[in-house]
Amino acid sequence: xxxxxxxxxxxxxxxxxxxxxxxxxxxxxxxxxxxxxxxxxxxxxxxxxxxxxxxxxxxxxxxxxxxxxxxxxxxxxxxxxxxxxxxxxxxxxxxxxxxxxxxxxxxxxxxxxxxxxxxxxxxxxxxxxxxxxxxxxxxxxxxxxxxxxxxxxxxxxxxxxxxxxxxxxxxxxxxxxxxxxxxxxxxxxxxxxxxxxxxxxxxxxxxxxxxxxxxxxxxxxxxx
Ligand code: GAR
Numbered sequence: 114x115x116x117x118x119x120x121x122x123x124x125x126x127x128x129x130x131x132x133x134x135x136x137x138x139x140x141x142x143x144x145x146x147x148x149x150x151x152x153x154x155x156x157x158x159x160x161x162x163x164x165x166x167x168x169x170x171x172x173x174x175x176x177x178x179x180x181x182x183x184x185x186x187x188x189x190x191x192x193x194x195x196x197x198x199x200x201x202x203x204x205x206x207x208x209x210x211x212x213x214x215x216x217x218x219x220x221x222x223x224x225x226x227x228x229x230x231x232x233x234x235x236x237x238x239x240x241x242x243x244x245x246x247x248x249x250x251x252x253x254x255x256x257x258x259x260x261x262x263x264x265x266x267x268x269x270x271x272x273x274x275x276x277x278x279x280x281x282x283x284x285x286x287x288x289x290x291x292x293x294x295x296x297x298x299x300x301x302x303x304x305x306x307x308x309x310x311x312x313x314x315x316x317x318x319x320x321x322x323x324x325x326x327x328x329x330x331x332x333x334x335x336x337x
Contacts (some may be wrong), residue, residue: 114132116144117301120196122187127157128286129223129293134164136294139329143301147194149187151206165193173206181188182210200297210257218307220255221300223293225285227251227267227332230259237281240272246326248272248281250289252296254305263312265305266296271326322334 118139121130130148137145148161151173158168169190176183183206191199201222211222227238231243240248241316256262268288272281272314299305304316328334 114140114142116142117299118146118197119143119297120147120149120191120194121145121161122199122201123148123155123157124152124205125155125157125203127160127202129289130157131160132290133200133202133294133297134166136159136298141301142298143198145199147190147196149190151183151204156157157164157203169194175303180209184209185278188212188215198301200293202293202303207259208255213257214304217256218254219298219300221265222260222262223254223289223296224253224260224283225250225289228253228260228264237278237285241276241278241281247324248285249263249337250285250292252293254300254307256289263307265299265314266292266311266317267326268292285333 120131125132125178127140127148134145137143145166147284148158148166148168150158150170153170153172158170160170171183171186171190173183176186197220199216200222201220224236226232227239227247227249230245231239237248246268249267252264252266253260253266254262268291270284270288299314299316302316303312306315
């Protein structure tokens with residue numbers, strides 16, 4: 114099997130990156146060849162280095178107001194490592210339409226909400242404030258509109274009455290770690306195509322049951 118050469122772009126903790134590195138055994142369709150951070154102090158860099166994955170830093174602060182220069186430096190690092198697909202994993206810089214266009218169909222992101230609800234920042238606080246009963250995460254192809262690209266996969270988690278931003282974030286993050294390696298594997302294996310702006314996955318199994326939260330009494334759940 115030819116594995117797609119994968120770069121993981123991070124800005125911080127790198128727990129999604131770590132989940133993907135752990136999943137990327139020799140039979141996984143993507144081979145992590147580079148972890149690239151826009152911050153030299155990103156904790157994820159140490160995790161990647163400990164696993165023997167090449168790391169690079171392009172300090173976004175050094176390119177203040179020069180997004181083209183910042184992205185040209187990133188492109189140089191990506192080219193040096195022969196990168197074929199990119200997974201954004203907590204990468205907190207908005208990419209230019211030019212960069213996104215060059216990598217269209219080969220650039221994927223995870224976002225901590227059930228898009229199109231709660232694009233942008235502070236998703237968990239906003240979900241709590243809105244009183245939604247289901248929250249979650251979304252893996253999507255990246256297009257020029259922030260948090261707008263075709264959805265590949267989503268995971269829902271319940272919002273519980275006692276939740277705080279931290280407890281809800283932790284529940285979503287655990288779901289992210291399960292969802293992202295799976296969604297990325299479909300992209301790497303060439304099993305995703307885009308039709309009329311929507312992602313179609315040729316290999317996926319779909320959950321036939323609906324998710325309910327809160328749960329109705331058992332008697333009401335019976336279909337007899
Ligand atoms: C994750 O929750 C990810 O979904 C989110 O940042 C966190 C990074 O955590 N990404 C975004 O908000 C992108 N807009 P990690 O560094 O531990 O993977």
